[in-house]
Amino acid sequence: MEGIDNKVVIKRPENKFKQEVHSKVIRAGKRTYFFDVKSTRHDEYYLTITESKKRYIDNGKFQYEKHKIFLYKEDFEKFADSLEEIIHYIRENQPEYQSADLHKEEVEVVAENEPVKDYTNVDFEDI
Template identity: 35%
Template sequence: MAQNEIHSFNVTRGSRTYFFDINKSMSGDLYLKISESKKTDAGFEHHRLMIFEEDVTVFAGIFQKSVEHLKSLKVKKPIRSGSQKRS
């Protein structure tokens, strides 16, 4: 762990790994750093988002609402029948 890193969680799904790190800034402020590392043909692609302590509760609420909305929009895939008659 890096010197300013307090705690870290990660999860790998396919070619992507997500990191959820709790860090402390040089001024002592806590923040959550969410990172994505994706394996590509050229190596790895990285994306990061930092949410500071004073915003984390609002961020978590909006994130949860977004997840619920995403799940409600998910369309069920049609069931394919094994055999169909042809004329």
Template identity: 35%
Template sequence: MGQRGELFSTRFFAEEGRKTYFFNVKENRYHDIYLNIVESRKTERGFRRSSVVVFQENLDMFAISIEQVISCIQHRQDNCGQSFTVDNGRREYTLKLASQGKPALQITESRQDDSGFHREMVYVSTGVLDIFMARFKSALSYANTAIQNGRGYAEPETSTPYQTDSDD
């Protein structure tokens, strides 16, 4: 296993290097596979990170929703948005066209846990949606293969080595 439970990682740069998007397929200590989508934005004080986590049981619904919303945005349709709740109502994903600023896909994860309510948002400008989806699909494919092969439940000596996708 790779760093911090990473099984696969790919990234791309946007907005002349001011933003980096990471797609990390990880395995937690309970052997659950999940996809972590991270947006890292350069600020005056360093970097600001936003992270959305999608667990294996929600990957299919998330993938369908993101494809529908991006198609809606690309075809300039009105009311581009999807929302679904999982984990007994404790986690909600909202995907939509951002209502403020430059046109962008807004991915929001809202969750309730023992420490309170948390909300994370990732913004993807419409100019990079194609590469965002290509990298998303690459990570999703790896996650689905790992799940089908029982990767999340394999003994350490039979595990697949950490892999990283090439940079553009």
């Protein structure tokens, strides 16, 4: 993932319908994901998850294609449990996912154990 941004929105009492309370933006290549906490008229929070992807049209212009999920508090636990279970399943059963993670960990370990080379120590008699 390329970047994560947080945004907190101050609530204004004059407009209580679909009030945005808190946001997190994740930029991942061509896609951007928005996690927005919003408030209903009765001050109950819900989550909207939006995937936004820039699509180019034939004439060179572009438009954003968006997909949105609304998640209400009574479904948070079931959603989180199912998401965690599915991610665990993918990690355990997709060989490409496992090998990519192992390779990444190996690279990180090798990089941590390598001695730092001193490139500023030059002997001019050898030149």
